[in-house]
Amino acid sequence: MSERYDTLVLGGGMAGLPLALRAARHGRVAFVEKELLGGTCLNRGCIPTKTMIASAAVAHQARRAAEFGVRLPGPVTVDLAAVVDRKNTIVDSIRAGSYRTVEKSTDLDFYHATGHFTAPRTLTVDGTDLTADRILLVTGTRSTIPAIDGLDTVPYFTSRTLLDLTDLPSHLLVVGGGYVGCEFAQMFRRFGSEVTLIQRADRLLPGEDPDISAAVREGMTADGITVLTGTTCTAATGTTGNIRLGCTGSEADDITGSHLLIATGRTPNSDNLGLEYLGLEPDPQGFLTVDASLRTDAENVWALGDLRGGPMFTHTARDDADIVYRTIFRSQDRTTTGRIVPHAVFTDPEVGAVGLTEPAARAAGYDVVVGRQDFTGVVKARAIGNTRGLVKFVADAATDRILGCHIAGPDGGNLVHEAVIAMTTGATYTQLAQAIHIHPTLAEAVNTAAGGVHREIGA
Template identity: 45%
Template sequence: MHDYDAIIIGTGQAGPALAARLSQAGMRLAVIERKFFGGTCVNTGCIPTKALVASAYAAHMARRAADFGVTIRGEIAVDMAGVKARKDDISGKSRAGVESWVRGLPGCTVIQGHARFSGPHSVAVGGTMLRAGRIFINVGGRAAAPPIPGLERTPYLTNSGMMELGELPDHLVIIGGSYIGLEFAQMYRRFGSRVSVVEMAPRIIPREDEDISAAVADILESEGVALHPGAECIRVSGQTGSIAVTLRHADTAREIAGSHLLIATGRRPNTDDLGLEAAGIETDERGYIKVDDQLRTNVEGVWALGDCNGRGAFTHTAYNDFEIVAANLLDGNPRRVGDRIPAYCLYTDPPLGRVGMTEAEARRTGRPYLVARRPMTRVGRAVEKGEALGFMKILVDAADRRILGAALLGVGCDEVVHAILTLMYAGAPCDVMQRAMHIHPTVSELLPTMLGELVPADVA
């Protein structure tokens, strides 16, 4: 039995940063990683997919060169081997950086292998037994496959498998019309594949307001992505290069023939093989570890951070989990998960920056609210860049004039949204931003203008 002050299981976004703080505090700790350092974000999520998005954007803009008075002679071709090599290099350097960081921490022992609990404060990795009074679970999640007849006999890809794809699919069929599915849909259409997206809900990204869903659908369809909302996938069959996907829409069945199949219907936590029952750690019906508002499990001295706790599904929420745990444990600074404001982005082009409530959620509260909208065609910066698709929408409480939420679909809006997010954290009324002088020419300069054009929601 090897004794430590703390054990961290997993090196996703929360684990390495927490290891650094614990090391700085003089603790003797063990960090356990079963495969790749850096977790989903570094290896199969944010970093590699945004590298692919960048390559797809370059191809798209090259095809649009004439719109800007630029002549490119010859065919615009995409070298998928080169695209993958660039992505692998960026992701690989990030992974190596995380590993080097963790291995270099004073008092930190890195153990590679699969960890399983043998008791409330003991963990086995192969034949090695470890014990600590504090254990932090940061094991992340993975793609979930729905119970589609024939799927178990049909080759399919997930977000992880897409990272290993070195060739261009002739026809990529994507099951799932939400954030992951739509990002891959647009990028592979821009690479040159035919792309079809199947979504069981009546519209794509059903979590968003209808106007946002419709605008994103228009953008994708204008680029040639075939969308099939309101369609249930009832059967799949075939082999790579020849995949048959049978859909049912209302009472009508039809078949889509594709070369590759991507399943993008959600994720599940990596908690099913951790031996949590041996520690008495409780999970919910989906396998997520139950935690309180400070990320403590029901077992004293055990915390769960990141995707495995069901309290957020993003890199930024995982890192914020680390900040909350470190503040409470090491700084005497009480912080809670309940204090954070929901915020995320959909990285289609243009991107969707989202913060706070949707309009549907604001309407359900029953409180009076104000709304401001502006199409990107009325944003000078977007017009100048030749990227004036989308629109921006801000919701404001009619009583205290605090911002309730925003949906910003347009060029640069993945960055612009943070101006609104910061104001919301400050608890300040929207008048503070309305009176601010923003820089011209930018997308952000229109936020004060929009806030001067608020109208009651029933008038908008």
């Protein structure tokens, strides 16, 4: 049996889903997803983790109630099963809306199945050959499992499976100090677990500006997390409740805990697809090479989202989808060239960043000027009892152009958008410094870091 379509979308995540719906306005679409609509972000990434982080933040704030003059009748405890149930309710509700939208779409056939390319322009799904004029690959990534001796004999979690744990670990070992490892480490510490965070690099979040990495580490240690950097795990033994990691490096040799989370990066889902039938070969890391319009080397085949490498965020994947849609169906010349991509890490202090770090700007040869404001000097931060972190601007002294903005602090993921808009519109460092900001707000930290007048030190 065979079916012919104008467009085939393989992957139903946060890029594939809207792209399939929009493409269906312009012809027949085959939409294939082997798991759940919404992909990693909705089902096992952004939404569920931030929902559970919100529960952890409430627990943390409740333990600090006395600092605000609020008395609680007893100690704060966390019902992890109830936290997971709340997370599932929210995720299920959002996902149900996605399915309803797909069901209502005309000219879109949804295949909930695994597909493999078996011929040029042909994907076989449950015995049916789907042939299309254009193919859009949006298959995402999965957790990378490192080569640790004995790991295959030890029970461990990934960011996907730990979200469904309902019994609180007594001592969680987290291998990996990137954004996933840091978020989960702090979340479970605030739920009540002892946590050891093990990072091979010499600092947490090594892609961030060094001042931001340092602020996040300070926040982790302030919460009681044991942070080991410059430490490589080489062996794992044990069973649930008694996990032992053999490590080398500057800070530890032998580490024990009750549960183990592996958070060491992402691997693209480019294997087992039959891409050779399209004439495509992934790079050594498994990513597909694309041009600025997200076209692959194969005619009428595009790859977008995490599969194309580069910034791997839901918001960039959504922008990829818009670029591909406008390129194909609107004949518009939108590309990835020059796009300004912010990102966030939902720790406390919360990271929001965009553009070049200070070391990267100096290495690129800019005449760098740096503006900084610690949240200890921001009265709104003091009022809400959260003065962790800083705002840091990196600018070009020769042109007054903002090269980067790096925030670790309360609501950092929102505050950074002020810099994103400034960089997108070409507003200068001086213009941002001269813009009047409401007092008292956290946004004053952005203004004062840019050299503004709203500095309230010691107030």
